[in-house]
Amino acid sequence: MPIRTASARWQGTLTEGSGTVRTGKGGFAGNYSFKSRFEEGEGTNPEELIGAAHAGCFSMALSKLLADAGSPATSVETTAKVHLDKTDAGMTVTRIDLETVGEVPGIDEAQFTKLAEGAKENCPISRLLSPGAQISLTARLAS
Structure with missing residues (x-):
């Protein structure tokens, strides 16, 4: 690799x-x-870049799981909200909230949510970040 x-x-x-x-x-x-x-200044920051990496990795992992289950996605759109908080150890990424919306013909909400949870647990960036940060997921099908 x-x-x-x-x-x-x-x-x-x-x-x-x-x-x-x-x-x-x-x-x-x-x-x-x-x-x-x-603050709220112009430009990016390391936390946004981590969020972009996590959202991208998760979306690809979910897309694979959906195709493997026989329901390939038309699209998967994910937002990652990265929380940077002051802790006793210093500034720390404490939590990442993933929010994903899938356009997936032929699948129900329960199956989509189950596969999304699998992607959250198994995408390489989730596995990297989960020992130190809590990762939450909200998953829904596009209406």
Whole structure:
């Protein structure tokens, strides 16, 4: 399997500095800062990037499980809400709330929810994050 890379560069102090992040193949490049991470400033932050990775991984895993069950998805759209909280150990990602909506012909809500739970438990990013962060899931079929 290939090894994936990403890079970050930070210049300046924590509160006044700024940085850039980039994926290895150039698919994404973005700016980040103290304000984009801890306030509401422009740019991205590490937690959003974790959320994007988790949402993408989960969506792919669910799509595979749906196809394996004989109900391939037309689409799976997932949002990951990453909670960064101050704990005794310092700033910590404590929880990720996954919200997914699937457009899946020929499946009922119960089967969709069961397969979504399986994707939550088994996607590689969930397995990476679940020892330290609580992961919740809300799954529904598109209406």
